[in-house]
Amino acid sequence: MPRQETIAGLDVGTTKTCVVVASLGPEGLEIIGVGEAPSAGLRKGVVTDLDQTVKSIEAACEKAERMAGVQITDVYVGVTGEHVRSLNSHGVVAVSGEDREVARNDVARVVDASKIIDLDSSRQILHALPRFYAIDGQDGVMDPIGMAGQRLEVETHIVTAGTTFLTNVLKCVRRAGLEARGVVFEPLASCAATLLPEEKHVGVILLDIGGGTTDVAVYAGGGVVHSAAIPVGGNILTNDIAVGLRTTLAEAEQIKRMYGTASTARSERDEAPIEVKTLDGRATRSATVGELRSIIGPRVQELFRLIKRELVEHAPRDLIISEVVLTGGGALLPDLDAAAQEFFGLPARVGVPQNVGGLTETVRNPTYATAVGLVIFGPNSEHAPRASRRSASGLFGRLSSWLSDLWS
Numbered sequence: 001m002p003r004q005e006t007i008a009g010l011d012v013g014t015t016k017t018c019v020v021v022a023s024l025g026p027e028g029l030e031i032i033g034v035g036e037a038p039s040a041g042l043r044k045g046v047v048t049d050l051d052q053t054v055k056s057i058e059a060a061c062e063k064a065e066r067m068a069g070v071q072i073t074d075v076y077v078g079v080t081g082e083h084v085r086s087l088n089s090h091g092v093v094a095v096s097g098e099d100r101e102v103a104r105n106d107v108a109r110v111v112d113a114s115k116i117i118d119l120d121s122s123r124q125i126l127h128a129l130p131r132f133y134a135i136d137g138q139d140g141v142m143d144p145i146g147m148a149g150q151r152l153e154v155e156t157h158i159v160t161a162g163t164t165f166l167t168n169v170l171k172c173v174r175r176a177g178l179e180a181r182g183v184v185f186e187p188l189a190s191c192a193a194t195l196l197p198e199e200k201h202v203g204v205i206l207l208d209i210g211g212g213t214t215d216v217a218v219y220a221g222g223g224v225v226h227s228a229a230i231p232v233g234g235n236i237l238t239n240d241i242a243v244g245l246r247t248t249l250a251e252a253e254q255i256k257r258m259y260g261t262a263s264t265a266r267s268e269r270d271e272a273p274i275e276v277k278t279l280d281g282r283a284t285r286s287a288t289v290g291e292l293r294s295i296i297g298p299r300v301q302e303l304f305r306l307i308k309r310e311l312v313e314h315a316p317r318d319l320i321i322s323e324v325v326l327t328g329g330g331a332l333l334p335d336l337d338a339a340a341q342e343f344f345g346l347p348a349r350v351g352v353p354q355n356v357g358g359l360t361e362t363v364r365n366p367t368y369a370t371a372v373g374l375v376i377f378g379p380n381s382e383h384a385p386r387a388s389r390r391s392a393s394g395l396f397g398r399l400s401s402w403l404s405d406l407w408s
Contacts, residue, residue, distance in 0.1 A: 101148055226316070321346060356376070
């Protein structure tokens with residue numbers, strides 16, 4: 001990548017559209033511009049109003065360009081939604097060279113072989129990410145290039161998306177005067193921005209809680225083993241508060257930010273008063289922090305149950321998971337990490353973008369995880385980390401599986 005080249009990531013969300021611009025500086029990737037605008041044209045990751053979505057993209061781009069002092073012409077686009085699905089696949093090819101030495105074209109061929117799956121005509125492959133390789137039956141190979149063998153195998157994580165949904169998102173990008181340099185499933189981008197390599201190896205669940213969806217990505221052994229989008233996000237909390245306290249959505253969002261908590265336990269703050277504007281805005285009524293907690297807490301638990309069900313039904317059962325990382329705007333809800341730790345029985349933390357320079361204070365916030373991750377993951381999306389895999393008879397096989405506990 002040229003030294004002065006800039007990279008832009010576009011995160012078009014349900015509540016906000018965010019653009020991040022980065023350049024490759026002397027010490028690595030540096031954030032040089034950030035732009036954000038309200039989003040009104042998407043619902044749960046799906047475009048519902050082309051014109052509104054285009055306006056949001058244009059507004060966010062203009063702010064990012066002004067801050068960075070550059071013109072944005074192409075972007076890595078983040079996508080999500082219930083239409084995005086994933087599976088793990090296997091590919092095998094014969095090593096082609098006369099000397100039986102694995103070359104780059106062999107690696108490309110075996111990854112392509114893993115893409116041969118039963119795929120509906122209305123869907124297309126977004127990613128085929130190598131998890132690990134094997135040569136002549138010997139697995140645990142991180143990089144097979146240059147190694148000798150006759151048979152090359154790969155395990156990949158494949159992400160597919162609905163073609164129609166992608167077409168509408170990309171149409172908005174083009175109408176905003178931009179070209180899509182690549183399309184990335186958003187939780188993979190968020191992982192690139194917030195997770196440490198050690199976490200990916202020991203096993204981690206990332207929950208990216210946006211306004212309309214909660215994106216899930218599970219890493220183990222260094223590679224992604226499951227990813228999904230659940231059509232429930234932080235906006236449902238706002239809706240419940242608006243209904244429960246009989247107020248507007250705008251007032252409910254403000255109350256959630258000022259007084260909200262994910263904790264279900266009673267506290268001395270429960271009797272603290274909250275002034276709530278009525279629906280017409282002409283008067284106020286009194287509520288308490290305890291009332292608000294009784295609305296938010298059960299909904300958070302319901303979200304966790306949906307995530308647990310997704311993992312139980314679709315993630316490999318022999319996984320070892322050591323941590324939960326929460327990111328996205330929903331992760332700003334106080335005590336959410338403590339609630340996640342109690343529910344899943346695992347350490348939990350809030351993930352913020354890291355390992356980037358430049359405007360670090362500006363983007364050191366979970367709401368920017370996806371946008372920052374797009375400029376990190378996007379250029380390398382076809383070159384995912386290739387991690388070794390321990391056999392079931394090794395350490396992982398001897399440990400009790402966290403997911404097995406979920407099944408019981």
